[in-house]
Amino acid sequence: MNWQLLPQFALTGILAGGPIALIALGLVLIFKSSYIFNFAQGQLLLLGALFTWYFSIELELNLWLSIFLAVAVMALIGFAIERFALRPMTGQPLLSIILMTLGLSQALQGLALLVFGGAQRNFPQIFSAGDPYKITTPLVHEGNNIILILKQNLVWSFVVAVIGVIIIGGFFQYTRTGLAMRATSEDHELAQSTGLRIRRIFGISWGLAGVVATVGGVLLATSSGLDLSLSLVVLAAFPAVLLGGLDSIPGTVAGGLLIGLSQGLVKVSKVPIVRNSAEIMPYVVLMIVLLIRPEGLFGQKRIERI
Numbered sequence: 001m002n003w004q005l006l007p008q009f010a011l012t013g014i015l016a017g018g019p020i021a022l023i024a025l026g027l028v029l030i031f032k033s034s035y036i037f038n039f040a041q042g043q044l045l046l047l048g049a050l051f052t053w054y055f056s057i058e059l060e061l062n063l064w065l066s067i068f069l070a071v072a073v074m075a076l077i078g079f080a081i082e083r084f085a086l087r088p089m090t091g092q093p094l095l096s097i098i099l100m101t102l103g104l105s106q107a108l109q110g111l112a113l114l115v116f117g118g119a120q121r122n123f124p125q126i127f128s129a130g131d132p133y134k135i136t137t138p139l140v141h142e143g144n145n146i147i148l149i150l151k152q153n154l155v156w157s158f159v160v161a162v163i164g165v166i167i168i169g170g171f172f173q174y175t176r177t178g179l180a181m182r183a184t185s186e187d188h189e190l191a192q193s194t195g196l197r198i199r200r201i202f203g204i205s206w207g208l209a210g211v212v213a214t215v216g217g218v219l220l221a222t223s224s225g226l227d228l229s230l231s232l233v234v235l236a237a238f239p240a241v242l243l244g245g246l247d248s249i250p251g252t253v254a255g256g257l258l259i260g261l262s263q264g265l266v267k268v269s270k271v272p273i274v275r276n277s278a279e280i281m282p283y284v285v286l287m288i289v290l291l292i293r294p295e296g297l298f299g300q301k302r303i304e305r306i
Helices: 006-034 041-058 063-089 094-116 152-174 176-186 188-193 198-224 228-244 249-266 281-292
Strands: 133-141 144-150
Touching: 006 041, 006 144, 006 152, 006 176, 006 198, 006 228, 006 249, 041 063, 041 094, 041 198, 041 228, 063 094, 063 198, 094 228, 144 152, 152 176, 152 198, 152 249, 176 188, 176 198, 188 198, 198 228, 228 249, 228 281, 249 281
Parallel strands: none
Antiparallel strands: 133 144
16 A cells, blocks of 8 residues: 555545535435436436537537536436436336336447547547646655645536535425425325326426536536547446445445545555456446445445335
8 A cells, every 4th residue: 555645546436426425416316206217327427428518519609608508418418318308117026117217328339439430539628627636734754744636627616516416415305396205205195196297296306317418527527528428437326325325315425436536546556456356446436335235335234114
């Protein structure tokens, strides 16, 4: 372990975990309203970033206007997915609906390849690419204070992701629609019997998932570039959701930060096989936690009468 670099990579990993938490929140949005695990979230993220790139670069629109238009388009796509792909599956076994989202992910991936192509693209910079922030820590190595160097893109992406998580959390906690979505996830038939329009709620949840995916995709693309492999980032969000608890927004935040931290820490190792295992670390951490707490760190332990 390279102890001198440990604080640097630990903090960088935590900052990288912010967008992961936001992406994982899109999964929680669907689950908390319909009890469905959405395997197409990565492709929604990819399409949101591609639409932003298209409006900004190809149509030469203002970047912020491009982001707004991409958010609007992805919200409509989310509504369309619920209306034409999932609503006809109402009443079918839960596994069939989940497999539908898996098939949808492949269809959207193919659509992105067909429409936009598979080339690597330079994504327009949202945040300043100037000098990185430097933080002098009280930690000392070989007589000198350790200085942490943080890229501006990374820091501001983390800030935006945290703000997004807070807004969505407040939406679920304090708005009538958010409370209705939570009630619907508990029991669809009971929620409908109380007058809730569950089909409308499902549509809103998928529209919000498209919005959240777009913001997450833009944050990632502005740091790492844009190609079709961007959808694979959701593979780190899956463990983050399960780690924190499928129905817990605070758990999603904690899970995303822990996943980012674990990926940052392994890069400090002097052992090559450990240093190159950043992609599998989310699943290693997930297995360890689930062995201790099967419901996740903040998930509810449900007891059902048989």
